[in-house]
Amino acid sequence: MNIEQVIEVRGLTKKFGNLVAVNNLDLNVYRGDVFGFLGPNGAGKSTTIRMLLSLIKPTSGEMKIFGKSISKDRKEIFSKVGAIVEKPDFYLYLSAYKNLEILGKLSGTDVSKKKIMSMLELVGLDKRYKSKVKTYSHGMKQRLGIAQALLHDPELIILDEPTTGLDPQGMKEIRDLIIYLSKEKGKTVFLSSHILHEVELISTRMIIINKGTTQVEGTVEELLKTDKVKVTFEVDRIEEALRAVNESSWQKGFKSTSKNEINFDLTKDEISGLNKYLIEKGIAVSAIIPVRSLEEYFLKITEGGSK
Amino acid sequence: MNTLIIIELQKMFKKWRTYIGIIAISLLAIIIQVALYFTGKNMIDFQMRGIEQSFVMVGNLLNGYFIARMILTLLIIHIPFLVVLVGGDLLAGEATAGTYRMLLTRPVSRLQVISAKFISGFIYVVVLIFWMALLSLGVSLLIFGTGPLLSIGSGIVIFAENDILWRFLGAYAYAILSMTTIIFISIIFSSLVENAIGPIISTMAIIIVFLIISAIPVDFLQSLKPYLFTSHFTQWNNFFNEEVDYREIFESAGILLAHIAALYGVTTYIFIKKDILS
Numbered sequence: 377m378n379i380e381q382v383i384e385v386r387g388l389t390k391k392f393g394n395l396v397a398v399n400n401l402d403l404n405v406y407r408g409d410v411f412g413f414l415g416p417n418g419a420g421k422s423t424t425i426r427m428l429l430s431l432i433k434p435t436s437g438e439m440k441i442f443g444k445s446i447s448k449d450r451k452e453i454f455s456k457v458g459a460i461v462e463k464p465d466f467y468l469y470l471s472a473y474k475n476l477e478i479l480g481k482l483s484g485t486d487v488s489k490k491k492i493m494s495m496l497e498l499v500g501l502d503k504r505y506k507s508k509v510k511t512y513s514h515g516m517k518q519r520l521g522i523a524q525a526l527l528h529d530p531e532l533i534i535l536d537e538p539t540t541g542l543d544p545q546g547m548k549e550i551r552d553l554i555i556y557l558s559k560e561k562g563k564t565v566f567l568s569s570h571i572l573h574e575v576e577l578i579s580t581r582m583i584i585i586n587k588g589t590t591q592v593e594g595t596v597e598e599l600l601k602t603d604k605v606k607v608t609f610e611v612d613r614i615e616e617a618l619r620a621v622n623e624s625s626w627q628k629g630f631k632s633t634s635k636n637e638i639n640f641d642l643t644k645d646e647i648s649g650l651n652k653y654l655i656e657k658g659i660a661v662s663a664i665i666p667v668r669s670l671e672e673y674f675l676k677i678t679e680g681g682s683k
Numbered sequence: 684m685n686t687l688i689i690i691e692l693q694k695m696f697k698k699w700r701t702y703i704g705i706i707a708i709s710l711l712a713i714i715i716q717v718a719l720y721f722t723g724k725n726m727i728d729f730q731m732r733g734i735e736q737s738f739v740m741v742g743n744l745l746n747g748y749f750i751a752r753m754i755l756t757l758l759i760i761h762i763p764f765l766v767v768l769v770g771g772d773l774l775a776g777e778a779t780a781g782t783y784r785m786l787l788t789r790p791v792s793r794l795q796v797i798s799a800k801f802i803s804g805f806i807y808v809v810v811l812i813f814w815m816a817l818l819s820l821g822v823s824l825l826i827f828g829t830g831p832l833l834s835i836g837s838g839i840v841i842f843a844e845n846d847i848l849w850r851f852l853g854a855y856a857y858a859i860l861s862m863t864t865i866i867f868i869s870i871i872f873s874s875l876v877e878n879a880i881g882p883i884i885s886t887m888a889i890i891i892v893f894l895i896i897s898a899i900p901v902d903f904l905q906s907l908k909p910y911l912f913t914s915h916f917t918q919w920n921n922f923f924n925e926e927v928d929y930r931e932i933f934e935s936a937g938i939l940l941a942h943i944a945a946l947y948g949v950t951t952y953i954f955i956k957k958d959i960l961s
């Protein structure tokens with residue numbers, strides 16, 4: 377396979393005094409990827425994105441975008457990159473329209489009224505194009521942020537938590553938009569988030585970082601498909617159920633129990649077998665709840681991160 | 684680059700603070716004009732006391748030139764306060780607003796961005812001084828008419844009507860140079876912080892401290908005077924001497940230009956290296 381590598385990062389490190397915000401990070405993003413960049417608050421996502429966009433200098437490490445060095449070919453690279461970094465900030469004393477016009481001119485793209493209005497329409501702000509951004513709500517600014525990132529039809533779109541502040545409808549719109557951009561337009565999307573669910577829905581590949589260090593990396597299927605699944609069986613008569621399990625070979629999958637629940641580590645095929653066995657023993661299984669290992673894992677590091 | 688400068692100017696002239704200087708200059712010029720319109724005759728008479736006999740009276744002394752000269756003397760010391768309002772905000776304003784992140788991730792180099800900022804700062808100074816010239820000289824000439832210029836400096840001189848305009852142009856040009864130095868100082872401070880207040884106050888503090896040092900009659904401090912840029916601000920006065928000392932003017936202008944170049948160079952260096960954390 378010879379797929380073009382859009383972002384290539386090796387050993388990227390950023391220190392703020394003693395604090396290591398990003399630690400020896402490697403990233404590989406290929407053309408057409410919707411790349412999920414996951415991590416809890418303070419994991420180093422925004423710091424990484426700032427380095428990718430040359431807003432801050434890495435302490436060490438190498439970065440290439442479109443196979444080119446960011447320091448040497450920044451103009452060429454940035455004419456093909458659109459980005460949102462942290463919260464959406466604009467010239468508050470200018471209208472949404474004027475903001476886009478200015479940013480579009482700087483990107484060297486078409487800033488005709490038609491083009492700008494169509495961008496505003498895409499994010500649902502066309503009715504308020506004349507209002508000063510000062511008068512916008514957070515969610516509206518976030519939408520305008522997306523408009524400015526897409527304005528010059530970039531090949532690579534870097535979005536730092538683009539759905540913060542959006543209502544559920546807005547979140548879904550953004551998700552659909554990202555899918556559209558990736559599937560229909562062949563764009564490469566680098567999407568940072570601290571919500572696993574959000575990334576999981578649309579990403580092709582993802583990486584989870586915490587405290588600046590990579591924890592796991594891979595395609596979404598790979599990460600979700602592990603041999604053993606944690607699963608909780610909810611039963612009516614817990615004592616009898618436990619006895620039945622201990623008497624059988626199911627005992628090897630047993631993990632723990634609480635109230636009327638028993639937790640197991642099982643392969644997917646084993647789940648139905650155990651269910652059948654318990655029913656045969658006359659125990660009513662009221663629910664089988666899979667706990668996906670990635671989610672549990674993510675929660676674990678998220679908790680670790682917020683302490 | 685032109686696009687960047689135009690955009691900078693658009694942003695600048697959409698902000699209120701940009702008009703504070705223009706409005707202040709307009710108000711002061713109008714107040715002085717009105718005051719002199721009614722009481723100017725007395726003032727001229729007062730200044731001419733005792734020497735009336737030694738001159739052949741050459742015509743209307745309360746003319747547009749006289750008013751313009753007066754406004755220039757009165758206003759020039761205060762214009763620094765007005766230009767730093769804009770200069771201090773030029774870079775810090777982007778940091779406060781968080782707009783650096785969008786500005787600097789466009790296909791423009793930081794060198795271009797900072798240069799556009801400096802150039803628009805310079806253009807603001809030019810606009811301000813031009814506006815002052817238009818109001819104080821242009822409008823005054825319309826209201827008060829022309830005539831010879833009574834100039835009170837190291838002695839009393841009266842310049843003939845056809846020997847005046849170029850002196851004003853020289854003085855205004857020099858004022859642009861002085862004010863450009865000041866706005867550049869506020870821009871360097873502006874590049875270091877995320878709020879415009881600090882640069883505004885720091886620049887004013889420097890000017891005030893330097894002026895006080897120059898005014899203290901102690902030998903050591905007086906010997907420092909030529910090294911303080913503030914000592915070179917007042918050379919515009921030189922254009923209203925009977926014999927304009929060009930050597931002095933060019934020397935002072937050279938020192939100011941060196942400041943301007945150094946401020947631009949250092950700020951650009953800082954700005955290109957800077958981590959954008961706002």
Ligand SMILES: Nc1ncnc2c1ncn2[C@@H]1O[C@H](COP(=O)(O)OP(=O)(O)OP(=O)(O)O)[C@@H](O)[C@H]1O
Pocket residue numbers: 392395396397415416417418419420421422423424570960
């Ligand atoms: N300017 C700074 N000075 C010092 N430390 C900083 C600075 N900016 C970020 N950090 C630190 O770097 C670490 C990573 O921060 P970063 O903003 O990259 O996290 P993040 O993953 O984007 O988090 P969030 O989900 O909250 O946006 C944090 O520990 C933070 O405190």
Ligand SMILES: [Mg+2]
Pocket residue numbers: 421422423462536
């Ligand atoms: Mg962040």
